[in-house]
Amino acid sequence: MWIRLLLFTAALAVSFASLARGTYQQPEDFLQDTFAGKVPQPQVVWLRGELKTEVEKLLGHRYPSLRVRYWAQGNRSAWILEEVGKDLPITTGIVVDNGRIERIKVLTFRESRGWEIRYPFFTDQFKDAALSGDYQLDHRIDNISGATLSVRALIKQARLALLLHQHIGNNSVPP
Amino acid sequence: MSRHRKHRLKLRSLYVWHRYIGLVAALFIAVLSITGVLLNHTERLGLDQHHVQTDLVLDWYGIHAPQTMTSFKVGTRRITLFGHHLYLDTLELPGTHQQLIGATKFTDYIVVAVDNSIFLFTPQGELVEHLDGVDGVPSGMRSLGIDGFGSLVVDGGHAIYQPATDFLKWTHWEGDAKAIEWKQPAPLPGPLYRALVEHYRGEVLPVERVLLDLHSGRIFGRYGVWVMDAAAVLLILLSVTGIWMWLRRGR
Numbered sequence: 001m002w003i004r005l006l007l008f009t010a011a012l013a014v015s016f017a018s019l020a021r022g023t024y025q026q027p028e029d030f031l032q033d034t035f036a037g038k039v040p041q042p043q044v045v046w047l048r049g050e051l052k053t054e055v056e057k058l059l060g061h062r063y064p065s066l067r068v069r070y071w072a073q074g075n076r077s078a079w080i081l082e083e084v085g086k087d088l089p090i091t092t093g094i095v096v097d098n099g100r101i102e103r104i105k106v107l108t109f110r111e112s113r114g115w116e117i118r119y120p121f122f123t124d125q126f127k128d129a130a131l132s133g134d135y136q137l138d139h140r141i142d143n144i145s146g147a148t149l150s151v152r153a154l155i156k157q158a159r160l161a162l163l164l165h166q167h168i169g170n171n172s173v174p175p
Numbered sequence: 176m177s178r179h180r181k182h183r184l185k186l187r188s189l190y191v192w193h194r195y196i197g198l199v200a201a202l203f204i205a206v207l208s209i210t211g212v213l214l215n216h217t218e219r220l221g222l223d224q225h226h227v228q229t230d231l232v233l234d235w236y237g238i239h240a241p242q243t244m245t246s247f248k249v250g251t252r253r254i255t256l257f258g259h260h261l262y263l264d265t266l267e268l269p270g271t272h273q274q275l276i277g278a279t280k281f282t283d284y285i286v287v288a289v290d291n292s293i294f295l296f297t298p299q300g301e302l303v304e305h306l307d308g309v310d311g312v313p314s315g316m317r318s319l320g321i322d323g324f325g326s327l328v329v330d331g332g333h334a335i336y337q338p339a340t341d342f343l344k345w346t347h348w349e350g351d352a353k354a355i356e357w358k359q360p361a362p363l364p365g366p367l368y369r370a371l372v373e374h375y376r377g378e379v380l381p382v383e384r385v386l387l388d389l390h391s392g393r394i395f396g397r398y399g400v401w402v403m404d405a406a407a408v409l410l411i412l413l414s415v416t417g418i419w420m421w422l423r424r425g426r
Binding site: 026027028031041042043044064065066067069080 | 269297301302303304305308309310341343344
């Protein structure tokens with residue numbers, strides 16, 4: 001009886017973990033949602049010189065690529081960024097409006113633990129967050145027990161999107 | 176024979192057994208102690224990050240180079256998919272991949288098409304950008320080519336596509352398809368193949384795995400585990416005979 005119960009619990013845990021991994025929204029759909037079906041042409045920001053140093057300082061390591069793609073309209077910009085939680089990258093879509101986070105959505109989660117960060121009860125904490133002087137968020141983000149590394153990765157992505165948004169000087173982007 | 180003499184003979188025999196058991200167990204104690212201490216400090220010593228390079232150990236574990244490989248010439252250099260690992264010459268590029276579709280030099284980039292993605296690298300092997308569907312990369316890519324004007328084209332199966340020089344926009348390509356030079360895989364030169372085999376094998380087996388297997392005896396297969404179990408029994412016997420003798424000598 002106990003063995004059956006244990007086996008059932010283990011099977012449930014494994015299937016739950018495997019269900020938690022995956023793509024929750026395609027990047028194309030995220031952009032369509034963000035720009036109400038009129039996605040602007042992409043642009044790129046090159047991570048060079050001072051910006052490269054700032055990004056490395058913020059992340060604690062180099063960003064995996066030399067340039068980052070973004071979509072901007074008016075004072076809004078959308079970013080699709082990757083950051084490793086424990087072993088695998090988490091793909092996140094982030095919308096910044098006037099230097100504050102408008103929306104953050106986990107698009108693909110590949111790890112077996114920490115998937116709770118995808119739920120709105122967690123991502124809603126980022127709304128209206130901006131960068132303070134030392135590249136930190138001016139909002140407190142509560143941790144999720146057992147998902148610390150994923151939470152850290154998402155916070156880093158939010159800070160990076162805000163820094164890059166600041167860098168592109170969004171006022172110059174035509175509405 | 177007096178009782179005292181009998182007692183001395185018994186004790187002597189026990190002492191001899193204790194000595195032999197100790198001698199046999201010594202080797203196992205050394206292996207268990209050394210591997211145990213090292214395993215206690217796996218992270219600090221980076222044993223899970225360092226990999227075994229010794230051919231003898233790699234052969235023992237049956238780690239061989241993959242049979243499947245695809246390689247493309249990019250100027251004087253090579254892009255090769257070896258197993259699931261992508262290499263620029265002998266420099267391993269990030270990620271794991273299933274199929275190398277093509278590779279070519281275009282403007283300042285080395286363009287590599289793998290699976291449903293395109294990777295742009297600098298000539299030094301630094302990743303410039305990873306492009307996929309959301310960035311306009313056509314799905315179902317078949318090959319990469321250079322058209323008569325020196326521009327990059329991609330065979331998307333049902334149509335040919337062309338990226339802008341900065342890869343921010345993709346358009347349908349129209350023109351004389353016969354003028355396109357489609358990139359074809361080329362055989363891997365012997366020295367590069369051997370270097371990749373060495374690199375590939377040297378990235379597979381963490382030192383921690385070997386230490387764990389030595390500690391448990393699994394390095395010698397299922398019988399190794401029994402040998403280590405026997406060693407554990409010897410250690411128990413050693414402690415029992417030691418305590419027994421100590422108690423007897425006290426009488």
